[in-house]
Amino acid sequence: MRIDAHHHVWRLSRGDYGWLTPDLKPIYRDFGLADLAPHLAAAGIAGTILVQAAPTEAETLFLLDLADGSVVVRGVVGWIDFDAADAAARIEALAGRELLVGLRPMVQDIADDDWLLRPALAPLLAAMARHRLAFDALVLPRHLSRLVEVVDRHPDLQFVLDHFGKPHLATGDIAAWKDDIASLAARSNIVCKLSGLVTEAASDWQVADLSSAVDHVLAQFGPQRVLWGSDWPVVDLAGGYAKWFAATATLLDDLPADEKAAILGGNAARIYLSSRGRHTSRT
Incomplete structure (x- = not known):
C-alpha cells in the first residue's frame, strides 16, 4: 500500500495559519481532502498521514475530526503547546484519540534555537514515548546538531525528520547539512521524510538539483528509514x-522494487501505524 506520509488541509476562515498570507497566492485558499483525492488516485496512493499546519490545539482537533470521517487518512500528526504548564496533561488527553500518531512542535518558527534542549521538554517527550507517539521534527539545518542531542536523550522515542531538515538546495550550501545528516542517521530511533525538497530548491528546479541530497540521505539512513510525503498543498508553490x-x-x-515500495508506503505504515499499535487499513 502506498502512503503519502505528509500532507495538510486547511480552512482560511479558521484564522490560525499565521504563516499563510496572500503573498503565497497558489496556496492561499481552502484545501480539503476532496481536493487531494485526484492526486492520490493518479499516484496510486491508498492512505495518508495528515499533518498539522497551525500551532493550535484547535487545528489538531479539527484534523482529527476530519480524519475520523475519512477512509483515506490513516493517522494525524498534531500539535500541542509544549510550553504550557499542563503540557503533559494535554499529551495524555490527545493520546486518547485513536488516529493521533505523532506530535509536531513547529521548531523552525521558534525564536530560541536551543528550544529543543530545554530540560522542561524531557518529561513531555517521555510521555510521548509512553503513548507511542512519534515526534515529527520540523527543523532547519541550524537545529540539526541540537536534534542529535535530543534523539540521544530519548532512545525510546521515535523521531521523524521532516523535509530532510530543509537543506539549502537553492544555494547548494549543504556540506554542513550532510555532516549533520550522517550524525542523525547513526541513531536508530530517527527516520527521514523524503518531502519538502522542491520548495527548498531554486524556482526552476530540475531533478538533478535534488539528487545529491536524496542520494546522501539514502546512503546514510538506508531505504528502510526513509518515507515519502508530498507536502501538499505547499508543494503547489514549486510545481505541484x-x-x-x-x-x-x-x-x-x-x-530495487521492494525498497521503492518501502519508501512509498511500507515505512510509513511501520513507523506511524503498526509500530504505534494503529491499524494500517480502515473500512
Whole structure:
C-alpha cells in the first residue's frame, strides 16, 4: 500500500495559519481532502498521514475530526503547546484519540534555537514515548546538531525528520547539512521524510538539483528509514503534486522494487501505524 506520509488541509476562515498570507497566492485558499483525492488516485496512493499546519490545539482537533470521517487518512500528526504548564496533561488527553500518531512542535518558527534542549521538554517527550507517539521534527539545518542531542536523550522515542531538515538546495550550501545528516542517521530511533525538497530548491528546479541530497540521505539512513510525503498543498508553490511524484520516481529509479515500495508506503505504515499499535487499513 502506498502512503503519502505528509500532507495538510486547511480552512482560511479558521484564522490560525499565521504563516499563510496572500503573498503565497497558489496556496492561499481552502484545501480539503476532496481536493487531494485526484492526486492520490493518479499516484496510486491508498492512505495518508495528515499533518498539522497551525500551532493550535484547535487545528489538531479539527484534523482529527476530519480524519475520523475519512477512509483515506490513516493517522494525524498534531500539535500541542509544549510550553504550557499542563503540557503533559494535554499529551495524555490527545493520546486518547485513536488516529493521533505523532506530535509536531513547529521548531523552525521558534525564536530560541536551543528550544529543543530545554530540560522542561524531557518529561513531555517521555510521555510521548509512553503513548507511542512519534515526534515529527520540523527543523532547519541550524537545529540539526541540537536534534542529535535530543534523539540521544530519548532512545525510546521515535523521531521523524521532516523535509530532510530543509537543506539549502537553492544555494547548494549543504556540506554542513550532510555532516549533520550522517550524525542523525547513526541513531536508530530517527527516520527521514523524503518531502519538502522542491520548495527548498531554486524556482526552476530540475531533478538533478535534488539528487545529491536524496542520494546522501539514502546512503546514510538506508531505504528502510526513509518515507515519502508530498507536502501538499505547499508543494503547489514549486510545481505541484504530480511533478514532485514524478521526480521521486526518477530519484528512486535505481532502487530495487521492494525498497521503492518501502519508501512509498511500507515505512510509513511501520513507523506511524503498526509500530504505534494503529491499524494500517480502515473500512
